[in-house]
Amino acid sequence: MSTPVAPAPVDPMFEPTEVTIDQAGEIVRPPTTYWKDAWERLKRNRVAIASLVVILIICVAAIIGPAHSPYTYDQQDLVMNNKPPSAAHWFGTDNLGRDLFTRVLWGARISMTVGVLASLIALGIGVPYGAISGYFGGHVDEIMMRIVEILYGLPFQLYVILLMVVLGAGLQNVLIAIGIVYWLDMARIVRGEVLSLKEREYVLAAKTVGASTWSIIFRHLIPNAMGPIIVTMTLMIPQAIFTEAFLSFIGLGVAAPMASWGALASDGYPAIRVAPWALLFPAAAISITMMAFNFLGDGLRDALDPWLHR
Amino acid sequence: MGRYVLRRLVSVILTLWVIATLTFFLMHAVPGGPFSKEKNVPQAILQNLNAKYHLDWPIERQYIHYLKGIVTWDFGPSFRYRDRTVNDIIKDGFPVSATLGALSIGFSVIVGVLAGVVAALHRNKLPDYLAMFAAVIGYSIPSFIMATLLIFIFAYTLHVLPSAMWGRWDQAIMPVISLSALPTAFIARMVRTTMLEALAQDYIRVARAKGLPGRVVIFRHALRNALMPVVTYLGPLTAGILTGSFVIESIFAIPGIGRDFVQSISNRDYTMIMGLTVFYSILLVSANFVVDILYGFLDPRVKVAKGGAGE
Numbered sequence: 001m002s003t004p005v006a007p008a009p010v011d012p013m014f015e016p017t018e019v020t021i022d023q024a025g026e027i028v029r030p031p032t033t034y035w036k037d038a039w040e041r042l043k044r045n046r047v048a049i050a051s052l053v054v055i056l057i058i059c060v061a062a063i064i065g066p067a068h069s070p071y072t073y074d075q076q077d078l079v080m081n082n083k084p085p086s087a088a089h090w091f092g093t094d095n096l097g098r099d100l101f102t103r104v105l106w107g108a109r110i111s112m113t114v115g116v117l118a119s120l121i122a123l124g125i126g127v128p129y130g131a132i133s134g135y136f137g138g139h140v141d142e143i144m145m146r147i148v149e150i151l152y153g154l155p156f157q158l159y160v161i162l163l164m165v166v167l168g169a170g171l172q173n174v175l176i177a178i179g180i181v182y183w184l185d186m187a188r189i190v191r192g193e194v195l196s197l198k199e200r201e202y203v204l205a206a207k208t209v210g211a212s213t214w215s216i217i218f219r220h221l222i223p224n225a226m227g228p229i230i231v232t233m234t235l236m237i238p239q240a241i242f243t244e245a246f247l248s249f250i251g252l253g254v255a256a257p258m259a260s261w262g263a264l265a266s267d268g269y270p271a272i273r274v275a276p277w278a279l280l281f282p283a284a285a286i287s288i289t290m291m292a293f294n295f296l297g298d299g300l301r302d303a304l305d306p307w308l309h310r
Numbered sequence: 311m312g313r314y315v316l317r318r319l320v321s322v323i324l325t326l327w328v329i330a331t332l333t334f335f336l337m338h339a340v341p342g343g344p345f346s347k348e349k350n351v352p353q354a355i356l357q358n359l360n361a362k363y364h365l366d367w368p369i370e371r372q373y374i375h376y377l378k379g380i381v382t383w384d385f386g387p388s389f390r391y392r393d394r395t396v397n398d399i400i401k402d403g404f405p406v407s408a409t410l411g412a413l414s415i416g417f418s419v420i421v422g423v424l425a426g427v428v429a430a431l432h433r434n435k436l437p438d439y440l441a442m443f444a445a446v447i448g449y450s451i452p453s454f455i456m457a458t459l460l461i462f463i464f465a466y467t468l469h470v471l472p473s474a475m476w477g478r479w480d481q482a483i484m485p486v487i488s489l490s491a492l493p494t495a496f497i498a499r500m501v502r503t504t505m506l507e508a509l510a511q512d513y514i515r516v517a518r519a520k521g522l523p524g525r526v527v528i529f530r531h532a533l534r535n536a537l538m539p540v541v542t543y544l545g546p547l548t549a550g551i552l553t554g555s556f557v558i559e560s561i562f563a564i565p566g567i568g569r570d571f572v573q574s575i576s577n578r579d580y581t582m583i584m585g586l587t588v589f590y591s592i593l594l595v596s597a598n599f600v601v602d603i604l605y606g607f608l609d610p611r612v613k614v615a616k617g618g619a620g621e
Contacts, residue, residue: 150325154332155594157553158587165575165583166336242452249454249557250572269458269561273466280462283455291450298446 038227041303048299051292058289062108071099073106073258085277092277094267103259104281110260111241111289114174118240119233121179126186127229131217133187134194145191148184156181160243164252171254174247178240189232193225200224227304234297238290245286261286315603322599329591330380334373337584363387363581376584385585390577396585399570406476407555407566413486414551415544418493423540425494426501427533433506441498448495454557457488461561474563485562489554493547497540504536511535538609545598552590 032040042048066073076096085092091100133144160177167173197203198221206216222229245262247253254260259267261282268278351359360366364375379386385396429441451459464484465473472481508514509532517527552568559568567586574582 150321150328154325154329155549155553155591157549158590159332161575162333162336162583162587165578166340238450245452246454246557250560251576265455265458272458272462276462276466279458283459286455287447287451290452291446294446294450 034227038300038303042299045299045302047295048303051295051299054288054292055296058108058285058292059112061105062112065105066102066109069099069102069105071102073103074098075102084275091281092275094275094278095271100264100278100281103264104261104285107259107261107264107282108285108289110171110254110258111244111262111286114171114178114244114254114260115237115241115293117175118178118182118244119236121175122182122186122236123229123233124183125179126183127190127222129183130187130190130192131194131222131225134191135198135213135217135221137195141191148187152184157243157246160247161250161252164247169252169254171258174244174253177247178243182236182240185236186229186232189228190222190225193228194221197221197224231297231301231304234293234300238293238297241286241290241293261289314606318599318602322595325595326592329595330377330588331373333584333587333591334376337580338369338372340580363389380588385589386581388574388579388582390574390579390582396582396589399582399586400567400589403565403567403570406564407559407568410476410482410485410489410555410559410564410566411548411551413482414489414493415547417486418490418497418547418551419540421490422494422497423501423533423537425498426536427505427528429498429502430505430509430536431528438502442502445495445498448491448498451491453488453492453554454561456491457484457558457561460484460488474561476562476564476566481562485558485564489551489558492554493543493550497543497547500539500543501536504539505532508532508536538605541601541605541608545594545601548597549594552594 076098081093081095083089083093089099089101091104094100094103129144129148133141133148160181163177163180164173167177194217203216203220206220211219241261244253244260245265248260248262249266251266253263264282265279265286268275268280268282272279357366364372367375376386383397385400387395388399425441425445429438432438460471461473461484464471471484472478473484475481514527514532517531518524522531555566555568556572557568558564559566560572563569567589570582571586571590573579574586
């Protein structure tokens with residue numbers, strides 16, 4: 001696509017065009033950014049897009065659903081207990097006659113909040129930690145990674161359980177317990193990325209023009225490590241949802257009468273013979289959500305890392 | 311090699327000390343004494359109770375006493391059961407839990423590797439898609455949900471499997487499947503990836519060029535190299551199966567340590583929680599240690615002698 005730039009000596013066979021030097025550098029094709037390119041690739045992955053739609057639907061349902069439901073999550077109707085799904089109660093009712101659809105919607109709110117916030121906490125601690133460790137290298141890296149290694153040796157879920165025993169049940173405590181354990185993965189991944197990114201030319205260029213260390217880390221390195229960070233976060237959300245459900249199941253999650261999906265499943269399980277729907281709907285909600293996040297995470301991994309393609 | 315083992319051993323001991331200390335101080339950070347929830351306990355009895363469990367000692371002394379106990383394999387008493395120590399619980403429950411764990415680990419490794427190999431050999435064909443789809447489902451359904459669903463289907467609806475208890479082989483089927491679903495899925499995906507990588511290597515082409523039968527090429531040459539990451543995964547796998555067993559044992563009423571652990575949590579039996587946590591940690595840290603050393607022996611390319619930087 002080269003266009004003549006300098007006015008050539010006049011030749012009867014060739015007439016100089018109107019192109020000036022300024023126009024020569026113009027890019028004819030619309031520019032594609034990394035993100036647009038990744039989005040194009042993601043769009044071709046039907047499973048990932050379907051998962052994204054499912055996640056969006058669950059989010060919307062979690063945000064606006066409870067307000068539009070004719071029941072509240074703790075409204076009891078003992079005459080109507082353990083009723084199968086019907087027009088009035090889409091998912092049936094539980095042993096106290098509470099509307100399960102409403103409770104599953106509220107559960108979505110709690111489980112999604114836990115998933116997103118816990119992974120944000122992990123992001124908030126893990127990304128700077130990993131970036132600093134990877135960028136400075138040497139003794140700093142050695143010490144910071146030794147700490148991570150020792151913490152890594154701890155049995156994670158045991159410590160989440162232990163923390164919950166100490167802190168007591170409640171949404172905030174679940175977030176703390178999950179968040180302070182999950183940042184390790186993020187720190188490791190970001191460190192690995194930064195280790196290789198810091199050798200790139202643009203970092204040298206930034207240094208040459210006098211960018212400060214912090215601006216190199218936060219303006220250049222972390223944005224360029226965004227792909228793996230996003231993938232890790234997407235895969236961390238189902239992990240957090242699972243951990244919360246697990247904690248709720250053994251009675252350490254979000255306190256009653258609010259109920260996450262895990263707590264609903266745990267409540268529904270004893271009544272499995274009388275009212276299987278009280279277990280099946282929350283179970284399906286957890287599984288579908290986790291599946292959607294896992295598929296989306298896989299899709300994102302493929303889309304954001306073009307070099308992985310073969 | 312010897313130096314590496316020694317270095318790892320030191321780090322194992324350090325990790326265990328951190329775990330023991332963390333556990334101790336976490337449990338002591340619980341607001342209120344262990345007996346503060348009891349109603350109307352006369353002051354004298356409370357004092358006696360505190361004296362029995364050394365709660366009247368200053369905290370440093372309690373800490374040292376506790377560390378000494380761990381070193382001599384004594385995980386302390388239980389607050390709830392007067393005549394059962396943590397050691398008793400472990401002695402009764404561990405064989406059961408270990409059987410369940412070993413069965414689950416065996417199941418996930420065998421089925422996971424097979425599924426991964428089949429998927430890799432039929433890359434981008436139906437068996438591959440089926441196996442990988444099943445894998446995502448496998449690691450999207452939490453073990454406790456899987457367990458309850460299996461019970462609902464096979465015990466209550468079809469009446470083909472017993473819903474609980476432990477001792478006969480058919481009572482092990484559902485617990486093992488629910489515990490191994492996730493690791494099986496994980497191993498299958500991992501083996502598929504590494505198998506594809508291995509199959510693209512030059513030595514596979516050499517093996518084929520030599521005229522070796524396909525079976526030998528796949529199992530002797532490709533699979534052997536593709537299995538190395540599975541060995542690394544054995545550590546986290548043990549940890550996952552172990553924590554999974556808490557809920558699974560509770561659901562299926564299996565008399566293992568996991569069930570006691572969950573019970574001690576709802577009982578707020580702090581010494582029991584502490585003792586079992588430390589016991590579990592010792593188990594896991596040793597498992598990781600063994601896997602690390604094993605890896606060094608199995609894969610001559612790993613230069614463990616140089617410290618291996620932990621990448």
